[in-house]
Amino acid sequence: MEPSQADVTILLSELTRGNKEAVERLVPLVYDELKRLANCYMRRERPDHTLQATALVNEAYLKLVCQQSVNWQSRSHFFGIAAQLMRRILIDHARRHLRKKRGGAHEVVPLDEGLVFSPDQSAVLLRLDEALERLAKLDPRQSKIVELRFFGGLSVEEAAEFLGISPKTVKRDWSVAKAWLHGELRQQNGNLT
């Protein structure tokens, strides 16, 4: 059965009321949509503009975003889950992409602003993912923070809320993690050249 907007609405309201199980039921509903967005992103396309065709995740997303005043916690919780999903989807996608063009030369990729990936930059994405795995062994929380901020687009405050730590700690961890990851990725590029 097609998940309806009403389902999302109900689940979201349950989430706002503190029903954690709602997240579990919400994820499958928004998973496809996240996947679609990820695809658009990988193909560097703009997602289509028609609202009618959309967009459970947009619906869910907007509802949560709009609830500025209300229950911050469930909002960051939702995005925390979305971040994890997004990472998984994108990495799967990148893997498939690379498998297809196996044998192609590895490229040196500039670590430019915002790490804007092109489809050809799947390799970098995978490297980032691997580096994150390594970081997780060293410092699981930092790895999680990167996932939340980079894959989930959570703000410092939202990430702090999700992890139950202070925004200050998030900020600190975030800058260390970034420096560390920057080193990891640069090193690999360097080795390749």
Added chain:
Amino acid sequence: MAISPENWDRVKALFAGALECDAQERSAYLRENAADQAVREEVERLLAEHEQASTFLSKPICADLHLERNAILGRFAPGELLDGKFKIAQLIAEGGMGEVWLAEQTKPIHRMVALKLIKTGMDTKTVVARFESERQALALMDHPSIARVYDAGSTAAGRPYFAMEYVPGLRVTDYCDKHRLTISERLELFLQVCDGVQHAHQKAIIHRDLKPSNVLVVEQDKKAVPKIIDFGLAKATWGRLTDKTMFTGFGVMMGTPEYMSPEQADQREHNIDTRTDVYSLGVILYELLTGTLPFDMKQLRKLPLDEVLRQIREDDPPRPSTKLSNEAKTATKNAGLRRTEPRQLVRLLESDLDWITMKALEKNLARRYDSPAYLAADITRYLTNQPVLASPPSVSYRAGKFIKRHRVGVLAAATVFLMLIALSVSMGVEDIRIKRAEANLHQALDTADQILSSTGRLESASDSRMNMFQKDLLKNMIIFYTSIAKQNSTNEEIGKEAASAHSRLGDIDRLLENYREAGEEYRDAIDRFEKLEQDHPKKREYRQALARAHNYLGEALRLWSDGKHTSPPQDARSDAAREYESALRLQQALHDEQPQDAKYQQELARTHYNRGILRSDAKDLNASESDFVKAIQLLEPLATREAESQTAEEDPPSHDLARVYNNLGILLRSGGQLEKGQTYSERAIRIEKELVKKDPDYWEYGVELATFYNNLAFSFLEKGDNEMAKQQNHEALDTIEDLATPSASMEYERAKAHMLHLYLGPAQHPEFHALYKHLGDGYVNLAKDYFNSGHADGARLAIEALGQVLPNVSEPDRTRLAKSYQELRKELQ
């Protein structure tokens, strides 16, 4: 080179520390703090990476998800043509509800309009359809303070939009601050806003979302003119407010709950009427006067939605002047913006303006201003130095709530309060502020009624639970009610108050066990209500009051004749029976006419219950049983309904039901039907337990529950089941013990002492020695408290009780308490 996890924490800390230093100081910092070379090198490496990584990962990969927003929101691009007639110019504002764009309408008329784009998340078709349904009504509005809404439609992206009069103005609060308007100037402006809202109400349009950002001020001919925008939008966009989806609708549509009325915050409340706008106007007024909101929204926003809504529904905001006095920091600034000093401002707001604002913010719809016009009229009265109608906000309402929480303490305080009111009533006549005196009087009446009804839940003055304060209070209330009861007037309103006052006097005398006087008062009340009833046969309230007076007269006569009181008239019982008859006849008729009215049903049940007791006193067991059964039949459905509502009621039918079951249990037991009686006693206990659970603050339920257990214990004793009897007694004691909450007052001690005494009787239960000691100590404290508060009568009672308990206390406490006993007696003389 990898760093070990053990050293990682150290690296992190040093990295953070180094980042806080200036670039030049970093090496020195690391030299000083990083002893381990590997660690230092790692930190230095990371710092170097950090320098290059400023933009690295700075945009989330799924920024698209965020960038999407514009696409999702279907934003306009300047120059775009909407619906072939609106040429988009620029974005004016962005808010919780969506954005507002300035646009040029090209046809059919050429004009500038404001296009309000509603956020997605709702059914566009429905929004537009709802707007269409109200369009005609909106078109009827024609007022200088109301901005017109011209059109509604949907964008290509499917978002609903509204086209309306473009108002290039400031929010009313900002305008007032910018021009440093004085309080009077602000009020003048506010009056125009009220006038506009009133106009809309007359066209049957409720705004539902009044707030400063919807009240803009423009200058026309050098005059400030407020313009209310967004009329009709709220209904179109959150018309579904009344159903369950409001929960999410709230987040999407409302953004902020600052100006939301208590009834809007109540998800069960479906009656949003014009008074909702009055409330929001009250919040705006509050803000205009003080520069702050009634509720601290910064605090509120940290709370879950449920709690925010609860606060809006239940919590009383501080009065404007109080709020200002409490916020010294902002008071200077806010006073400056009103061209005055903080202290002057507080003084300016005190009384009249406080009251006006609070009356607009009343939670209770019935006490709020009925319409913006009434609110405006009171402000005009203030501005022209006439007495205002508003008076200290809902004293009685609040007293009622307070009484519920602290029944006893309040009663004592109310004694003083009533005296003051009585004085102000007599003085008010000479003063020009007659209106206010009248308002005081009404509130005093309300308060007194509430106090009386909470006291009236007890049977009589010999009820152990009634203390001296309550008795004093009742005596003082006689003075108060007498002044009203003396009124003889053809005016219906005064006649009604006088009749009620007689009835109240009857209640007081009945509670004080002055049955002769009570009877006279009730008869007087009956005469007056009969007359009112004849003059106004359509008004059921008079018949209801008449029935009540008959019932209570019956009660007074029944109590008089219960064998514990002196010189009852010979025919007291048959007179009582006749009074109950009269009450029942009237109440049965009311119930037949209005079978849905719970109050009539409950009152009818009560009279049956009362007559049942009379009949059982007269040993007419069968007749008594039939009355009790009748009462049960009437009360059961009410109690079921009550159980569904989950909230604690002031006068719950289930309480009556529990009492009836209890008495029926006793009745059947005395008739030898032990088993059946026991079932009913158990039912009484079950219901009473629920009451205790629902309303734990009201300790009388607990005491009563203990009584019910005790009755059940008797029933087991009669069966010869001593073990079960003992068990019930323990339940009773546990119940009493559970009452020992932090709020345990001396009244509680007293109740407990009495109950214990009642249960334990003479010293047959050695295991209760500790309790006897406790009891003795309780009486000593009680007596001291009474002495300290100057109530010798109360002290005497406590000392007497102590004397009765003494023999049951074991040594060494007996000697100690005996000594206290003698000292107290000396003090008494």
